[in-house]
Amino acid sequence: MRTLRLHRELYRGEAIDAAAKIYASYAQIALVEEPAYWVVNVTASSPARELRVARELANQALGLTVRDR
Amino acid sequence: MTEAVPSLPPEIAAIDLADTSIALSIDATTYGLEALQAAGYTFLDRAYVILDRPSPERYRVTLAPKKSEGELRAQLTRLAGEFANELLAAAYRQRLQHENRALIESVTMRTVAGAMGPAEAAPSLEELEAFDFSAEAFEDPLGIAMSWEEKYGKKSPPSAGEPPPSTSSDGEEGPR
Numbered sequence: 001m002r003t004l005r006l007h008r009e010l011y012r013g014e015a016i017d018a019a020a021k022i023y024a025s026y027a028q029i030a031l032v033e034e035p036a037y038w039v040v041n042v043t044a045s046s047p048a049r050e051l052r053v054a055r056e057l058a059n060q061a062l063g064l065t066v067r068d069r
Numbered sequence: 070m071t072e073a074v075p076s077l078p079p080e081i082a083a084i085d086l087a088d089t090s091i092a093l094s095i096d097a098t099t100y101g102l103e104a105l106q107a108a109g110y111t112f113l114d115r116a117y118v119i120l121d122r123p124s125p126e127r128y129r130v131t132l133a134p135k136k137s138e139g140e141l142r143a144q145l146t147r148l149a150g151e152f153a154n155e156l157l158a159a160a161y162r163q164r165l166q167h168e169n170r171a172l173i174e175s176v177t178m179r180t181v182a183g184a185m186g187p188a189e190a191a192p193s194l195e196e197l198e199a200f201d202f203s204a205e206a207f208e209d210p211l212g213i214a215m216s217w218e219e220k221y222g223k224k225s226p227p228s229a230g231e232p233p234p235s236t237s238s239d240g241e242e243g244p245r
Contacts, residue, residue, distance in 0.1 A: 010102070010120045010128075055117035055133060062118055066110040069103075 002050035004040040004058055011038060015064035019057045027053040074146050084145050090117075090133035091145040093152065097128050104160035105130070111155055116148060 006016060016038050020029045027044035040057060044050040070087060073079035084091050095105065105128055109118040117133040132148050192200070212220055 004119075005121070007120065007122045009122055010106070055119075058119050059113050059117055062106070062109055062120065063113055066106045069106070 002042045002044075002047070002054045004042065004054045005034075006038045006040065006058065006061060008036055008038060010065070011061050012065045012068065013038060015068065016040065016061045018064055019060035022060055023053050023057045029053075029057070074149065076146070077149075082149055084142060086141060088133065089141060089145075090131050091149045093130045093132070093149055095128040095130060095156065097122070097126050100128070100156055100160050101163060104156060104163045107159040107163070108152060108156040111159075112148075112152060 016031065020031055020040065023029060027042050027050060030041040030043075032039040032041065040054070042050045042054045042057070044053055071083040071085045071092070074082040074084060074091070080094060082091060082093050105120060109120055109130065112118050112132065115135055117131075117135065119131040121129040121131070123129050130152065132145070132152060134144055134148055138144050207214075209215070
């Protein structure tokens with residue numbers, strides 16, 4: 001499992017939700033809320049795939065955050 | 070396992086070869102959040118970008134190239150340098166935007182207000198309601214607004230008792 005920690009001050013929650021939906025078909029994605037972070041757990045068939053999906057998801061979340069700022 | 074970038078202090082930039090990424094520590098008091106996000110946004114097409122805020126005074130940016138181009142250390146160092154340049158440009162753009170905000174708003178307001186026209190020109194609803202739309206729009210002594218049929222069309226035969234229509238002095242009766 002690959003864990004992505006995205007700071008709440010830097011990423012919008014709606015953007016992370018939307019990004020998680022986009023990549024839900026590529027890996028199993030679980031969202032957990034912490035006081036300062038959105039935590040995204042990515043589980044896929046291989047570590048390489050988990051890393052790729054996690055990174056793509058983070059890019060998507062940043063893009064949506066900036067676009068809807 | 071991380072290693073320092075030769076040209077930069079280790080607390081500013083660190084390369085993680087196993088993760089194929091470079092992490093930059095950014096002073097949050099020098100660069101604003103909007104500038105950081107704007108700079109990250111411009112790198113989304115060529116790198117994986119993850120922003121973090123480990124402390125109130127620092128941001129951390131982790132960059133991983135999407136495509137391998139030559140030696141990894143050199144590529145990561147180049148990527149970090151380009152990001153730093155973009156961050157500086159974004160911060161400067163933000164500063165200009167904030168400084169010129171009042172001027173831009175003033176010019177935009179005047180432009181929109183000018184396009185709307187003076188307030189007295191538009192009649193009120195009461196004035197429109199009282200307006201007589203049945204009146205003639207304007208006088209037309211030369212018959213300019215008449216249709217071709219009205220002006221030159223065949224006249225209906227005069228009824229008994231009416232004089233025949235007179236012709237003009239040059240005998241012209243209009244086009245045939």
